[in-house]
Amino acid sequence: MTPPPGRRRRTAADGNTPAHNFPRRGTVRRAQAITTYGVGSLIAVDHESFIVSGLDEADRSWSKGESKVVHERRLARLLDVDHFRLPPASEDTSKDGLRVRRFPLMHSCPECNELQPHRDFSPPAGRSVCGTCEVDLVPSRFVVACEAGHLDEFPYWQWVHRSRDRDAARIGRCGGKLRMRTTGRTSSLRSIVVSCTCGQVHEVSMEGSFRRNALKDLRLTCRGARPWLGLSATDPAGCGLPLRALQRGSSSVWQPVLKSALSIPPWSNGRADPLAEHWDALRQFDNPDHIAIYLKGAFKGECPLPLDEVMALLDAEREEDPDGEAAPGFDHRYRALRNKEYERLRSGNDESEHSRDEQFVCETPLGDPRMLQPLGITGPMLVKKLREVRALKSFTRLVDAESTTDVKEMSLSQKPLRWLPAMEVQGEGVFLRLDEHRLDAWEKTTAVTARGEHMRSAHQRVLEQRADDPSRAVPSPATPRMVLLHTLAHVLINEWSLEAGYPSASLRERLYAADDMAGVLVYTATSDSAGSLGGLVAQGEPKLLDRTVRSAIRRAEWCSSDPLCMEAEAAGSAGTNLAACHACVMLPETSCEHNNILLDRALLVGTPEDPALGFFGAVLAS
Missing domain, CATH: 1.10.10 (Arc Repressor Mutant, subunit A)
Structure with a gap:
C-alpha cells in the first residue's frame, strides 16, 4: 500500500509526469482487499493508521500486469458494470498497490502529551514521530461516523469545551493546545483525559463519548466527510445526520457489501x-x-x-430476467441469479464436451444415489470444476447492509466507474438436495413450525434494532427449511474437515433455500493448495456421502456443552440461534454465509424429549 502525494506532483524536464516513487506501508492479501481492507476501511500498519483510498485513480495506478481484468457477465449485469478487476498483488517486486491516506490525522505524543494534527508535530519525512520528543506518535483511538457512511475526526475541541453556553463557532479559537494523557487508574475511558492549555476548562475524560446522543448533545452533526476520497472531500449533498463515536478498530467502522456469483454455462x-x-x-x-x-x-x-x-x-x-415486476429491485434480481445457479447445479453438464477453458463441470456420481433415500437426500452432484467471483459493491458504517431495505451504501469512488474490485476462486464442491415431499411434510409439523417461528421472531427483532427505521427492516429469511439446510451445511463442513483433511476455513457453504429450492453446495473457498485437489469431490459419491452424513448427524446429536446447548432458548448473536455453539456446529466466519446465526441442531437430530422434531431423527433411531 502507498499513500497518495501530499502536494502537487512535479513534472520532468520533458513535461511528462515522473514515475511514482511512493513509500511502501505494508502488505495485504488480495482477498483482504475485498473483505477486510477494502476502499474506505481503516488499516493499522505498525504504529500508524491509514484509510484505503477510493478507486478514482486506480485505472492509472493499478498495473494491468498485477491487476488483471475479470469477467463474469451474470454478476456484472446485476451490479451494472462492464467487468471486474483483481486488486493489485502486493509483492516485493510490485510497482504500485492500494493507495492509502493517513487517517485519522489527530495524533498524540506519549511523552509530551500534546494532541494535535500529525503535521503540527513536524515529523521527519517518511516517519511518524514527535519532532521534539522523537518518540512514535499514537493515532487517535477515536473517530466519528454516521449511518450514511461518512467518517470524520473525533471533535476533541468541542468535547473539551463542551459547555452548552459557549458559542459553537468560537470553540477551537481559544488559542490553547490540546493535551491527552492516561491516568492509569483504570482501563476504562475514564482514565483517558483531555485538556486545553487555554486554562478556561478543566480536564475532561473520554467517559460517555460512546453514548448514542453524546455528540448530539453538543449540537454536532455530520458534515459529510469522505477522507478516503481526499482529505478535503465532503459529500456535495451534505449530510446532517447524527454522529456516533467509535473506536478506530471497531468492526462498525467499515462493513463490506459483497456479492458473488458462480460461473455457469453458457x-x-x-x-x-x-x-x-x-x-x-x-x-x-x-x-x-x-x-x-x-x-x-x-x-x-x-x-x-x-x-x-x-x-x-x-x-x-x-x-435470467426476473418475472412479475416491470422494474425488479436488486434483491429480486439477485434471487433470480441464485435460482439459475440452482437449476444448473441440479441438471449438471454431463453430456457436454468440456473444453479446456470450461470453468464449470458438474457431473452425476457413478454410484447409485438411491442409497441416500433413507436419509432424505437426493440428487447429489459432483462439481469437479467451479469458479466463483466475489465483488466489493460498496460499504456501510454503523448499519448492517443486510438489516434494512433502505440501507445507505457508500460508493467506492467519487465518479461512477464501469468496474468493481473483485476476487475469483477456482475450486471444487459437492451439491446435494433434500427430498421435497419429505421436507414438506416435516415443515408442516406443529413442533417444527413453532421452533422456526421462535428463531424468526428473534432474528426479526435484531434486524429492526439494527435498522435506522424499524418499519424498513428487511424480513427475516429464517424458516425451518433454511435453518435445516444451514445447519446441515455446517455439520458436513465439520465432518469433511475431519475425514477428508480439509481445514474448515478452506470450505464454504452456498445455500439455496426457498419455496422451490432446497439445496446445499459445499465448496472450496480458497485458491491455495486446498483449493482443487479432488478430495472434496470424492466425498460426493453416494457410498461415501451416506457414511459422511450419518457420521455428521450422530456427531451433531451430542455437544460437549449439553444439556446447556440443546436446552438453550436463545444462543448466539442476540439470541438468533437455538441449539448451536462453538463446540458443535459453528464455523469460521469465512465459511458461513450468515455469520454463524440461524443455526439449530434440534432441527437436525431432534431433542431428547422430542426426537421426531429433527429431520434426520428417524436415521438416528434406526
Whole structure:
C-alpha cells in the first residue's frame, strides 16, 4: 500500500509526469482487499493508521500486469458494470498497490502529551514521530461516523469545551493546545483525559463519548466527510445526520457489501468475454440481422463469436430476467441469479464436451444415489470444476447492509466507474438436495413450525434494532427449511474437515433455500493448495456421502456443552440461534454465509424429549 502525494506532483524536464516513487506501508492479501481492507476501511500498519483510498485513480495506478481484468457477465449485469478487476498483488517486486491516506490525522505524543494534527508535530519525512520528543506518535483511538457512511475526526475541541453556553463557532479559537494523557487508574475511558492549555476548562475524560446522543448533545452533526476520497472531500449533498463515536478498530467502522456469483454455462468458458462492453447495446435488438450489423461495426470486421452463439447467449441472459415486476429491485434480481445457479447445479453438464477453458463441470456420481433415500437426500452432484467471483459493491458504517431495505451504501469512488474490485476462486464442491415431499411434510409439523417461528421472531427483532427505521427492516429469511439446510451445511463442513483433511476455513457453504429450492453446495473457498485437489469431490459419491452424513448427524446429536446447548432458548448473536455453539456446529466466519446465526441442531437430530422434531431423527433411531 502507498499513500497518495501530499502536494502537487512535479513534472520532468520533458513535461511528462515522473514515475511514482511512493513509500511502501505494508502488505495485504488480495482477498483482504475485498473483505477486510477494502476502499474506505481503516488499516493499522505498525504504529500508524491509514484509510484505503477510493478507486478514482486506480485505472492509472493499478498495473494491468498485477491487476488483471475479470469477467463474469451474470454478476456484472446485476451490479451494472462492464467487468471486474483483481486488486493489485502486493509483492516485493510490485510497482504500485492500494493507495492509502493517513487517517485519522489527530495524533498524540506519549511523552509530551500534546494532541494535535500529525503535521503540527513536524515529523521527519517518511516517519511518524514527535519532532521534539522523537518518540512514535499514537493515532487517535477515536473517530466519528454516521449511518450514511461518512467518517470524520473525533471533535476533541468541542468535547473539551463542551459547555452548552459557549458559542459553537468560537470553540477551537481559544488559542490553547490540546493535551491527552492516561491516568492509569483504570482501563476504562475514564482514565483517558483531555485538556486545553487555554486554562478556561478543566480536564475532561473520554467517559460517555460512546453514548448514542453524546455528540448530539453538543449540537454536532455530520458534515459529510469522505477522507478516503481526499482529505478535503465532503459529500456535495451534505449530510446532517447524527454522529456516533467509535473506536478506530471497531468492526462498525467499515462493513463490506459483497456479492458473488458462480460461473455457469453458457458463460463459463470465457468465450463471451470480448463482448463484455456490448451486452447492453445487444439487448436492444431482437433481429439477428441487426445484431450482425452491430457486431461488424463494433469489432470493425469479424466478431470473435459466431452469430448463433451470440444469440444463444442473449437468450440465456433473458431467461435470467426476473418475472412479475416491470422494474425488479436488486434483491429480486439477485434471487433470480441464485435460482439459475440452482437449476444448473441440479441438471449438471454431463453430456457436454468440456473444453479446456470450461470453468464449470458438474457431473452425476457413478454410484447409485438411491442409497441416500433413507436419509432424505437426493440428487447429489459432483462439481469437479467451479469458479466463483466475489465483488466489493460498496460499504456501510454503523448499519448492517443486510438489516434494512433502505440501507445507505457508500460508493467506492467519487465518479461512477464501469468496474468493481473483485476476487475469483477456482475450486471444487459437492451439491446435494433434500427430498421435497419429505421436507414438506416435516415443515408442516406443529413442533417444527413453532421452533422456526421462535428463531424468526428473534432474528426479526435484531434486524429492526439494527435498522435506522424499524418499519424498513428487511424480513427475516429464517424458516425451518433454511435453518435445516444451514445447519446441515455446517455439520458436513465439520465432518469433511475431519475425514477428508480439509481445514474448515478452506470450505464454504452456498445455500439455496426457498419455496422451490432446497439445496446445499459445499465448496472450496480458497485458491491455495486446498483449493482443487479432488478430495472434496470424492466425498460426493453416494457410498461415501451416506457414511459422511450419518457420521455428521450422530456427531451433531451430542455437544460437549449439553444439556446447556440443546436446552438453550436463545444462543448466539442476540439470541438468533437455538441449539448451536462453538463446540458443535459453528464455523469460521469465512465459511458461513450468515455469520454463524440461524443455526439449530434440534432441527437436525431432534431433542431428547422430542426426537421426531429433527429431520434426520428417524436415521438416528434406526
